[in-house]
Amino acid sequence: MKTIQKPVEDLTSDQLIFLKKCENSQQKSLGTGTKQNILDGLYRQFKKEHVKGSLAFRDSEVSLVVGHNTHWQTANRILKESIKEFDISLADHQKNTPFSKVVANLKKAFRDEVVHLKSERDSRKVIVFCFNFQHKHMRMEVNKTIEQMGDMNDIEKFYPLSKEKAEHVANHCKIDKSKSVKLVNENTKTGLLVTFEQEDIDTVDMKFEDLEKEIKKIEKQFTGYSLYDYLSGEGKFIKKATEHETKCSIFLDLVEQKSFRAxxxxxxxxxxxxxxxxxxxxxxxxxxxxxxxxxxxxxxxxxxxxxxxxxxxxxxxxxxxxxxxxxxxxxxxxxxxxxxxxxxxxxxxxxxxxxxxxxxxxxxxxxxxxxxxxxxxxxxxxxxxxxxxxxxxxxxxxxxxxxxxxxxxxxxxxxxxxxxIPKQDINKSIGMNVKIYGSSVASLDEAMKKFQESCDKIIKSFVIKTTRPDFYGFEKSEIEKFCRVNDVLLEWKWTKNVEECHIQGLSDNVKKVKDMIDKLLEGDYPANWSSMPDGQNVKRVELSEISHEYLDVKRKFEESQPSYSKLIKIERVQNKLLYSQFKDRRNAKQAEFAGQNKVITRQLFHGTSFDIVDNICDRGFDRNFSGKNGTAYGSGVYFAVKSQYSVGYCRGPTKYMFFSEVITGDYIYGNSSYKAPPEKSQSTRYDSCEDNQSSPNIFVVFSDSSVYPSYIITFQ
Missing domain, CATH: 3.40.220.10 (Leucine Aminopeptidase, subunit E, domain 1)
Known part of the structure; x- marks a missing residue:
């Protein structure tokens, strides 16, 4: 396709000087963060008026290359209209400064910008030539530069850096020959504004080139409930202390939160x-x-x-x-x-x-x-x-x-x-990313080690278990309340069919909650018991149908789908003497199995008749009455894993079933000849017998203090 190339017309010498500066120049100060040829902005204006053209440079001549003569005339007009000029007067505090020094400093400050600066000595003005799409930004920058120049022996230069690197350099790196270093953190511009004498510009430039290569970074993810919140608030001193000791910079980013409420x-x-x-x-x-x-x-x-x-x-x-x-x-x-x-x-x-x-x-x-x-x-x-x-x-x-x-x-x-929708509580951090900047691998490793040690002291975690496979409903309710009030993360987890209570949070809070949980689990009597006056040893308490305790027992009773038409009531049995005897034996077993992942007690069912209920509530289970329903696995008291099995041993139109805590400990397959569990060593016996060692359905205990009758379930 044939093209026309003709020199531009009707431009002043200063406009031509400006255009020559545009040859192979790249614009980088318009806030985009990227570089592009400055002439692309001019060509976009050509395109708006349907002109396909470009500039050509040869020696001192600037030409327009277009498709035909009509396009050349349009392009030349757009070019003339696109070049703007504005003049800047000196600030009041620079009135007595030699004008040549002001101009020299301005030219140095804007040597990376695609502009033409013309000085008028008599009027002490600087005339700036630029494209119209640069005009607003450049006018603001030149005014700002003149206003901030101060001492005309000094110059200010902006060095673009990431926010984190800029903070590290400002706080921990020495910039030779610099008089001041200011952090710039704007939406489209982050880095350092450095003031130094004119003759030191090359030295400072080289220093920043070296810093870009020298600064190193490591990062690691930390977990800990509310750790980020603490370190960003009242615990800021911990981060600052580590930075001061190691001359490194630490930055924290939140990566995960959890709601404290469903x-x-x-x-x-x-x-x-x-x-x-x-x-x-x-x-x-x-x-x-x-x-x-x-x-x-x-x-x-x-x-x-x-x-x-x-x-x-x-x-x-x-x-x-x-x-x-x-x-x-x-x-x-x-x-x-x-x-x-x-x-x-x-x-x-x-x-x-x-x-x-x-x-x-x-x-x-x-x-x-x-x-x-x-x-x-x-x-x-x-x-x-x-x-x-x-x-x-x-x-x-x-x-x-x-x-x-x-x-x-x-x-x-x-x-x-x-x-x-109930009121929602605030979110809490449970994970954060830690980035550390420093000048050497050794300093980074030292900073990360010190910071990790500090975090380990701030955040504590504990795993709490009971002697049973799972916690009672009332225990879970109390533990959840402890954690909520004291701002501690709580998670219920199952490991090898054993329920675990995992707590985590700030060290003091976790210690307080753990002490409360220990007291709850190891108190003289269970925390869910109703008050009993001095001298009263036995009390039966009917549970509310909407209480967690009632729902927990009911769920376990109905898990195996027992045959019944109506659940009449569930009562809690409170017997101080029986519980004290049971607790002493349970504690002894805990000590015996310390350090082992052993289920010591289980919640099991025992069906009975109305005439036996009061005796069991008052005096506990008596193995001397065993044999009434058979002794296939030994002459002890029989308990079932599933309520469905125990229903068959409930007598009468109104049926009664005990839901009991039973010390099963180490167990072995039973035998009708056993009057006690067989010996497992010369000094100890097994704790109970069962019907199927891989998956027991029935347990038999031979010690009256190995059982506590926790609840009575009455149904038809």
């Missing part, structure tokens, strides 16, 4: 579209899948699939709440089927049990419908108030279940259910 959200949508660990399906009392979610499930996955899941379901609350493990056949790990409750206490109890079971299973995200407020016809306002009460009772210190969603199908009900 996060509850209310949203409008289809619950089947929720990507979460488990969903809740509301249905009729007979699990007839008649609710709105039920029908949607059947339509999407088929009645046969749901029927198959139901066959493998586990009852959490008989005829009220059952759990289906989908085994990967559906988008969720579990489906909770909840029969529509008929009273507030039943509703609250069911939701609490649902949330507690979800937490126990390690479910992190759970979606619930507006239970019964759809085609079941319940009043949405009433349902919302019941759910709000249940959520408020659910412990704020739960850690696994952190995403609870209430999905409203009918948008008209959204405002009603938004009120159920």
């Amino acid at each position: 996060l509850i959200t209310v949203k409008c949508g289809d619950i089947l579209q929720e990507k979460c660990d488990a969903i809740v399906n509301s249905t009729g009392k007979s699990l007839d899948f008649s609710g709105q979610v039920s029908m949607a499930l059947k339509k999407r996955f088929g009645a046969d699939v749901l029927g198959g899941l139901l066959k493998n379901s586990t009852w959490v609350i008989g005829n009220q709440l059952c759990l289906c493990d989908t085994s990967g056949r559906l988008p969720w790990k579990y489906i909770f089927n909840i029969a529509i409750p008929t009273s507030k206490s039943e509703f609250t109890s069911a939701i609490l049990c649902l949330l507690t079971e979800a937490e126990r299973l390690g479910i992190q995200s759970l979606a619930l419908p507006t239970i019964g407020a759809g085609n079941m016809g319940l009043d949405p306002t009433v349902v919302a108030s019941y759910m709000k009460d249940a959520f408020a009772r659910f412990d704020a210190q739960k850690k696994l279940l952190h995403d609870i969603r209430v999905v409203v199908y009918q948008s008209s009900q959204l405002s009603v259910f938004q009120d159920i």
Whole structure:
């Protein structure tokens, strides 16, 4: 394609000088952080008027290269209009300074900028030539530079560096020949503004080139509940002390937070579209899948699939709440089927049990419908108030279940259910990234070691276990309250079928909480006991149906789906003498198995008849009466792992079952001839016998003080 190249016309000599400076020049001070040819800005203006052209430079001549003559005329006009000039007067404090020195300093300060500076000695003005797209920025920079020049023997120069490197250089590095070093930290500009004498510019430039190569960095991730919050607040002195000792700079970045409260959200949508660990399906009392979610499930996955899941379901609350493990056949790990409750206490109890079971299973995200407020016809306002009460009772210190969603199908009900969200607590840091800058590998290693040692003293962690496979519900409730009040992270974990209490936080807080937990677990009597006057040795306390203690015992009773129609009551047995004897024996076993990961006690079931209940509550289990129901594994007292088994030994229309804490310790397969556990060494015997060593269903104990009758479950 033919092109036309003609010299530019109607430009002044200063404008031509400016254009010559643009040849092969790159602009880097417009705040973009990147470099580009300064002429690209001019060419963009050509393009706006549909001109394809460029500048050509040869000796002292500047030409325009375009497609045809009409384009050349347009391009020449745009070029003339694009070159702007403005004049700058000196600041008042520079009136007596030789004008030549001012101009020299300005030229040095802007030697990296694509501008032309012309001086007028008589008027003591500096005229600046630049493109129109530079004009605003350059005018501000020149004015600012003149204002800040001060002593005309000095010059200021900006050296771009990352924020962290700039801070390290400013605080810990010596810049030879510099008079001052100022940190610049703006949105588009970070680095150092250095003041020095004109003749030292090369020395300072070389120093900064060397620093870029010399400065080294290491980084590491630290974990610790509220560690970042502490080090960023009242613990700042720890970081500063390490920096002072090692001449390094430490920077902390938050990388992970956890909410101190389960996060509850209310949203409008289809619950089947929720990507979460488990969903809740509301249905009729007979699990007839008649609710709105039920029908949607059947339509999407088929009645046969749901029927198959139901066959493998586990009852959490008989005829009220059952759990289906989908085994990967559906988008969720579990489906909770909840029969529509008929009273507030039943509703609250069911939701609490649902949330507690979800937490126990390690479910992190759970979606619930507006239970019964759809085609079941319940009043949405009433349902919302019941759910709000249940959520408020659910412990704020739960850690696994952190995403609870209430999905409203009918948008008209959204405002009603938004009120159920309890007040949210603040987030706390649990992880941070530590970056350390220094001049040598040795100094970096020293700084990281000192900082790590300081953090290890700030944050403490403990793992607490009981003698049983898991904690009592009341113990967990108290421990969670201790941690919440004292700002300590709590996580419940299962390791080899044993529940562990993991606590972490600031050292003083954790020590305080650990002492409280030790006192709770090792007190004279359990912390959940009701008060007993002096002289009273035995007391039976009926539990509230919505208490954590009641729900915990009820859940364990119903785990194996025992055959019953009505749960009448659950009572706590408080017997000072029996508990003291049991505790002494349990403590002795703890000492014997110290350092071993041994389950010492278990919560087991024992069915009996009405006439025996008072005797057991008053005097404990008596092995002298063993044999009434057989002695296949020895002449001791028999206990079952599953309540379903013990139901068969309950006599009468109203049935009674003890839920007891039993010292099983080291056990061995039983034999009908045993009057006591066999010897395992010359000086010790086994603690109990069982029916299946790999997976026991029955335990037999031969010492009356090896059992404490914790609860009586009365049912029909």
